[in-house]
Amino acid sequence: MSSARSEIAELTPNATDLRAPMYTEAASGQNTVDRARTILGLTQSEIADALRANESTLHRWRTGESRPTAVYATRLAALNDLIDAIQLLARTPSEMARWLNTPDAAFGGRTPRHLIRDGRCEFVLGALAVRAERPVSPGALYTALQRLEAKGVITSRMGDPTPQRGGRAKRHVAVTAPGMRALRRSLQAYQRLLDGLDLFRGAHA
Numbered sequence: 001m002s003s004a005r006s007e008i009a010e011l012t013p014n015a016t017d018l019r020a021p022m023y024t025e026a027a028s029g030q031n032t033v034d035r036a037r038t039i040l041g042l043t044q045s046e047i048a049d050a051l052r053a054n055e056s057t058l059h060r061w062r063t064g065e066s067r068p069t070a071v072y073a074t075r076l077a078a079l080n081d082l083i084d085a086i087q088l089l090a091r092t093p094s095e096m097a098r099w100l101n102t103p104d105a106a107f108g109g110r111t112p113r114h115l116i117r118d119g120r121c122e123f124v125l126g127a128l129a130v131r132a133e134r135p136v137s138p139g140a141l142y143t144a145l146q147r148l149e150a151k152g153v154i155t156s157r158m159g160d161p162t163p164q165r166g167g168r169a170k171r172h173v174a175v176t177a178p179g180m181r182a183l184r185r186s187l188q189a190y191q192r193l194l195d196g197l198d199l200f201r202g203a204h205a
Contacts, residue, residue, distance in 0.1 A: 029058070029060075029061025029062065029066075029067065029068045029072070029076060030061050030062045030063075030064060031080070032076045032079055032080045032083075033047055033058050033061060033062050034062065035080065035083050036050070036079060036083065039083055039086075039087065039096075040083060040086070040096075040100065040116070041097060041100070042113075042116070042117075044058060046113075046116070046117045047079075049117045049118070049119070050075075050079055050116050050117055050118075050119050050121065051072060051075045051076065051079065051119065052075065052119050053072060053075075057072075075119065075121075077185075078121040078122045078125070079116070079121045081121070081122075081125055082116070082121040082122075082124055082125045082128075085125055085128045085129075086099075086100075086128070088144070088147065089128060099112060100112050100113045100116075101113055106127050107124075107127070112124050145171075145173065148179075152176060152178050152179075153175065153176055153178055153179030153182050154173050154174065154175055154176060154179050155173070155174050155176055156171050156172060156173045156174070157171070157172050158170075158171055158172075159171070159172050
């Protein structure tokens, strides 16, 4: 699903080094912990497990008493990206909850919630990207574009009606500077995902 992949491709913190994402407000400790609780329904303990942190550290992030180190910033970015992707692909909160808590063969019979709790957010995000490879309806495409525009990563305008389109106007879309930064972050996230895979596993079996 190209539109879903386009939005999934926004995901991961600003970085100049593929392996060392920089701290950003979007993926801050306070913001991400709150989103994981309210959107995914994770408990404080589950979020701590996902980030391999303790609950007192999460509390300090949420209250602004401290900021995440580079290691935690990377984990927060992965969780933040995953939340964005799940929001995009799940049509309703109930669908999101059902998917999170349903065992999946792609995850060895475990639930996505279990993998998130184990800190494997990028693995789950990669699986979502693969599943997004499906036909997309025009309605879903425009919904995705509206969400992207609301996030400020694209702008759009309506052009003039043309005879080739039966007198209908064409929508012109342009990527914003934040959108380009998001695209670079997505490429970095994808590279980190590839770095964690053994692409030749079983090739010589």
